[in-house]
Each structure stands twice: as C-alpha cells, then as structure tokens.
Amino acid sequence: MNSILIVDDDHAICRTLEIHFGSIGHQVAIRHSVEEGLEWLNHNSADVLVLDIRMAGLSGLEGLPMFKALQADLRIIMITAYHDMATTIEAMQNGADEYIHKPLDLDEIDAAVASALKYRQQQNSDGIEVPQATVFGKYDLVGSSAAMRTVFKTIGRVADTSASVLITGESGTGKEVVARAIHNASSRRDQSFVAINCAALVENLLESEMFGHKRGAFTGAVKDQLGKFELADKGTLFLDEVGELSPGIQAKLLRVLQDREYIPLGAENVRYTDARIIAATNADLNLAMQEGRFREDLFYRLQIVNLHLPPLRERSGDLVELVQNLMTRSNREMGRSVNRISVEAMACLNSYHWPGNIRELQNLLTKAVALCNGEVLTADLLPEHLTRDVPPHEGAIGRFSDPHSTKNLSLQEIERHHVEQVLESTGWHKGQTCDILGVSRPRLQRMISNYGIQEPE
Numbered sequence: 001m002n003s004i005l006i007v008d009d010d011h012a013i014c015r016t017l018e019i020h021f022g023s024i025g026h027q028v029a030i031r032h033s034v035e036e037g038l039e040w041l042n043h044n045s046a047d048v049l050v051l052d053i054r055m056a057g058l059s060g061l062e063g064l065p066m067f068k069a070l071q072a073d074l075r076i077i078m079i080t081a082y083h084d085m086a087t088t089i090e091a092m093q094n095g096a097d098e099y100i101h102k103p104l105d106l107d108e109i110d111a112a113v114a115s116a117l118k119y120r121q122q123q124n125s126d127g128i129e130v131p132q133a134t135v136f137g138k139y140d141l142v143g144s145s146a147a148m149r150t151v152f153k154t155i156g157r158v159a160d161t162s163a164s165v166l167i168t169g170e171s172g173t174g175k176e177v178v179a180r181a182i183h184n185a186s187s188r189r190d191q192s193f194v195a196i197n198c199a200a201l202v203e204n205l206l207e208s209e210m211f212g213h214k215r216g217a218f219t220g221a222v223k224d225q226l227g228k229f230e231l232a233d234k235g236t237l238f239l240d241e242v243g244e245l246s247p248g249i250q251a252k253l254l255r256v257l258q259d260r261e262y263i264p265l266g267a268e269n270v271r272y273t274d275a276r277i278i279a280a281t282n283a284d285l286n287l288a289m290q291e292g293r294f295r296e297d298l299f300y301r302l303q304i305v306n307l308h309l310p311p312l313r314e315r316s317g318d319l320v321e322l323v324q325n326l327m328t329r330s331n332r333e334m335g336r337s338v339n340r341i342s343v344e345a346m347a348c349l350n351s352y353h354w355p356g357n358i359r360e361l362q363n364l365l366t367k368a369v370a371l372c373n374g375e376v377l378t379a380d381l382l383p384e385h386l387t388r389d390v391p392p393h394e395g396a397i398g399r400f401s402d403p404h405s406t407k408n409l410s411l412q413e414i415e416r417h418h419v420e421q422v423l424e425s426t427g428w429h430k431g432q433t434c435d436i437l438g439v440s441r442p443r444l445q446r447m448i449s450n451y452g453i454q455e456p457e
C-alpha cells in the first residue's frame with residue numbers, strides 16, 4: 001500500500017484529500033504544520049508528501065529541505081496559493097517534484113500523486129544503471145557493436161601511418177571524435193590537431209585560412225597570416241565537410257596531397273607541409289563525382305583509407321553503452337547524480353530511428369538529466385515525439401511491420417512485441433538478441449518470462 005503524508009493547515013483540504021486518496025486505496029497521514037509533519041516522518045516513512053507553503057511556524061519552503069534530509073527518496077508535491085515565479089523556482093530547486101496551485105483541482109493533484117508513485121516504483125524496478133565514475137577511456141569513443149569494433153581496429157591500424165583518411169557517415173555519427181582518436185593514437189599526438197570546416201567560409205577566406213596569406217595579398221590583409229597547413233605541420237589537419245570545397249580549392253588541395261607543397265596567398269615561394277590529412281563528409285562523394293562537383297583524383301588521394309561510421313539505428317547494440325556514457329558525462333557537467341534510466345525510457349530510445357544520430361541522443365539526454373530531479377531518468381523527461389509512438393521510418397530500431405499499428409499500444413506492449421520480433425529474427429539466438437536489444441542476458445531472460453514469450457517448437 002502506498003503512503004501519502006499531507007501537511008497543510010487548511011483542515012478542509014486535508015479532509016478532502018484524505019477521503020479521496022483513502023478511497024483509492026492509499027494510506028493517508030495528515031499533519032497541520034511542518035513541525036508535526038517532520039515529527040511524523042521521523043518515525044514513519046512515506047512515498048509522497050503533499051506540502052502546503054504558507055503555514056504557521058515553519059513554512060513549507062523552509063520545511064522542504066528538512067523533509068528531504070529525513071527521507072531522501074521522498075517525492076514532494078507543493079500546493080500553494082502563491083503564484084509568483086520566485087517561489088516556484090525556489091521550491092523546484094530545493095527538491096520539490098511538482099508545484100500545484102490552489103484552489104486545488106483534484107484531477108491535477110491525482111495526476112501528480114500518480115506520477116510520483118510511478119516514479120517511486122520505477123526507482124525500485126530494474127532500470128539500467130548509469131555508472132557514476134568517469135568511464136571514458138583515452139578516446140572518448142564508446143561502442144562494442146561489430147561496426148564499432150571494426151572502426152576501433154581501423155583506427156589502430158592506420159593511426160601511425162601518414163595515410164590520409166576519409167571518414168564518412170551521417171551527421172552526428174562521431175566523425176570528428178574519430179578523427180581526434182586517430183590523431184591521439186598516432187605518434188603525432190603531441191603536435192597540433194587543427195580542424196577546418198570547409199563549408200563555413202567563402203572561397204577566398206577559406207583559401208587564406210588553409211594556406212595563409214602575405215600582407216597586402218588582398219584588401220584587408222594588413223599582416224602576414226599563417227595558414228592551417230602551417231599550424232598543423234607535423235600534426236594533423238582535419239578537413240571537415242570536405243564535399244563542400246570549390247573547384248579552385250580542390251585543385252590546390254590536390255597539389256598539397258601529391259607534392260606536399262602550397263603557396264600562401266600573395267607569396268612567391270612554395271612552402272612544404274608535413275600535416276597528416278583526415279577529411280570527413282556526410283555528403284555522397286560518389287554522386288558529387290558523377291555530377292562533376294568533386295574531383296576524382298582528389299577523392300582517391302583523400303581516401304587512401306575509408307572509415308565509414310554507420311548510423312546509430314544500425315548499431316542498436318551500442319545504445320545502452322552510449323546512454324550510460326553520455327549520462328555520466330551530463331551528470332559530471334551539471335553536477336547531477338542521475339544514476340539510472342527506467343526500462344520504459346530505454347524502450348523509447350530503442351524504438352526511435354535517430355536521424356541526428358549520437359549528437360541527437362546526447363542533446364536529448366543532456367536536457368533530460370537537467371530536468372530530472374531524482375535519481376532515475378524516466379520516459380516523461382523525453383521529448384514527446386519519442387514517447388508518443390514509434391515513427392514509421394525505414395530502418396528504425398524496433399520497427400513494426402505496420403508502424404501505424406503501434407499507435408494504440410502501451411510501451412510495454414511495444415517492448416514485448418519488439419523482443420519477440422528480435423528473438424524471431426535471430427532464430428532465438430540469445431547472444432545476438434541481447435546485442436541487438438542492448439540488454440544483459442538475465443534481463444532478456446526476465447523479459448521472456450515476464451511477458452510469457454514462447455519459443456516456437
């Protein structure tokens with residue numbers, strides 16, 4: 001049975017809430033001041049505290065941290081006639097979970113209590129743990145799917161050569177982190193890693209940025225400027241969005257790649273560079289070549305080694321690990337300690353198709369961690385388009401054959417269906433199923449028995 005403590009000096013409100021919550025099977029304790037409430041909580045425990053703000057003696061706002069100190073996992077709903085923003089903010093900062101205005105709407109407080117109780121339940125259920133310690137290794141790169149293992153192997157194999165590498169992949173798949181990982185794994189790691197975004201500047205500014213210029217080379221060139229090729233000498237030069245280069249710069253870049261030489265704008269003599277080139281693009285360079293927008297000879301020079309990063313929806317096995325790591329990162333950056341993610345929230349992440357890949361996952365988790373004032377990241381902290389239904393999308397993780405059929409299903413039903421489908425598609429290979437679902441074997445076993453999924457004869 002759930003226990004609710006109500007602390008309010010308004011006897012009529014207390015009575016109404018007592019009758020209401022009693023009638024739906026909760027145990028209710030009533031106290032009329034913060035002091036009495038604290039005394040009660042000293043000897044008992046509650047799931048939810050409904051706390052008024054203005055009372056004789058200590059106010060609810062003053063009492064809030066004291067209640068939390070007595071029972072850290074208590075969910076607290078403030079009810080008040082105060083409407084000012086400062087009080088609301090202060091209450092939320094001090095650990096209130098919900099803030100409801102008087103006159104009380106029974107439906108509203110009902111929903112708040114239900115959500116607090118659900119949260120408590122999820123806290124006690126088997127969500128996925130988020131490690132509190134820093135778990136990043138040397139390279140800030142996470143993943144153990146087959147695709148990522150191949151990426152790690154390639155990084156290891158090519159890092160110490162001077163071969164140019166072309167990293168391809170959709171936006172947000174980690175092209176820049178991989179480029180940095182190559183640099184950090186190479187013997188150039190103590191030299192500079194210099195990045196340049198080829199799409200960000202117009203042609204002559206980009207040219208000067210890359211190769212540098214002499215004073216007076218063009219209007220506004222008031223002094224000599226070193227180019228990035230010079231700055232990256234003996235280090236690594238990362239050419240991001242290389243598909244956007246104009247034909248003129250493509251020709252100059254080809255010369256650097258072939259002969260290691262270039263001429264700064266307005267200079268007379270050639271300069272040499274020993275920068276290692278890593279390029280990245282999310283554009284289809286094959287198409288660009290067919291259409292004559294990208295030089296074939298440059299393409300082959302850039303792509304001595306190609307490293308392709310698959311989209312997140314094709315490496316669902318990495319999702320749990322990524323979530324754990326990105327949440328750890330967010331916790332650290334924001335001084336939070338959200339140490340778990342609920343099964344329901346994880347199911348939402350699993351069912352989504354991630355058009356913005358890891359960057360999208362990271363943004364969304366950062367927001368959820370910022371909004372979470374407990375220890376468990378729950379589905380209600382995720383954006384609506386993730387929790388409403390599974391979008392019909394080619395290649396979505398956990399896609400149903402008829403995506404519209406998911407509209408009226410609960411997340412548990414979706415999870416059950418998805419587990420069944422993955423088991424079927426792997427021919428009941430538990431290891432592969434765990435990989436795809438990103439869950440441990442005991443957890444898969446539990447889902448199979450909880451959902452009563454039967455292995456076909």
Ligand SMILES: Nc1ncnc2c1ncn2[C@@H]1O[C@H](COP(=O)(O)OP(=O)(O)OP(=O)(O)O)[C@@H](O)[C@H]1O
Nearest residue numbers: 140141142170171172173174175176177282358359
């Ligand atoms: N394997 C990974 N493990 C941990 N974090 C990752 C991984 N891959 C990407 N990230 C994180 O995701 C974010 C996006 O990565 P990155 O900027 O490298 O993507 P990108 O492919 O360069 O995207 P774009 O094409 O939009 O420039 C970064 O914050 C990065 O730290």
Ligand SMILES: [Mg+2]
Nearest residue numbers: 172175176240
């Ligand atoms: Mg990038």
